[in-house]
Amino acid sequence: MTEPSIIVDRVTSDAEGLEALATLRIRIFREWPYLYEGDAAHEEEYLRAFLASDRATLVRARIGEEPVGIATASPLAGQPDSLVAPLVAAGIDVARSFYFGESVLLPAYHGRGIGHLFFDAREAAARDAGADFAIFCGVVRQEDDPRRPADARDLAPFWRKRGYAPIEGALCEMSWKEIGGSEKVSHPMQFWMRAL
Numbered sequence: 001m002t003e004p005s006i007i008v009d010r011v012t013s014d015a016e017g018l019e020a021l022a023t024l025r026i027r028i029f030r031e032w033p034y035l036y037e038g039d040a041a042h043e044e045e046y047l048r049a050f051l052a053s054d055r056a057t058l059v060r061a062r063i064g065e066e067p068v069g070i071a072t073a074s075p076l077a078g079q080p081d082s083l084v085a086p087l088v089a090a091g092i093d094v095a096r097s098f099y100f101g102e103s104v105l106l107p108a109y110h111g112r113g114i115g116h117l118f119f120d121a122r123e124a125a126a127r128d129a130g131a132d133f134a135i136f137c138g139v140v141r142q143e144d145d146p147r148r149p150a151d152a153r154d155l156a157p158f159w160r161k162r163g164y165a166p167i168e169g170a171l172c173e174m175s176w177k178e179i180g181g182s183e184k185v186s187h188p189m190q191f192w193m194r195a196l
Contacts, residue, residue: 006061006063006109007062007063008062008114008118009059010121018044019040019044021058024067024068025070025104026038027106029102030179031107032147032148033148034139034176036178037177037178037180037181050101053075053078057072059072059121061109061117061118069104069109069118070102071101071102071104071119071121071122072101072102073100073122073134075097075129076094076131077097083099087191090168092193096131096133097133097134098125098126098131100119100122103136105118122134123196127196132195132196133194134164135192135193136164137171137172137189137191138192139188140187140189140190165192165193166192167191167192171191172191173188
């Protein structure tokens, strides 16, 4: 029996399975390193607002109509000040930069080149929008965190292979409820960047 084909395409409207994409985000973000206690209504609202921008890019990997991964990107200038301010302080030209939001994929589909396709699509969108730099941030977790699975993957080698490097001293804080928690917890996020 042959394995079903994985299709990587761009989502252009909120009519294209937003509920399934929101559910997928929650499912993946519940895992290490995010440990996110998601809310479907919030996730759908986030995605709908994201798709309202004509310069934003939302790429999904799917089998049939079932999403297995999602990646986003949009101009850095349109991001909240809490995300932009540390980059301005680090000397980053916000007007020339594109921000890559999440890039998440169900574990069963890791190692098939989909992560590269996600980066390729977002980098192309950034160049098409006239950006010279691509920037994203990743959550910083302690190496000795007892919740870290034994088989946890360090994504830094993949990011470095793609040409990204950490921006020295550039961190922001993002808050979310962790699994089983009742209050939002602040998490340090390290910025990474590459020239396009």
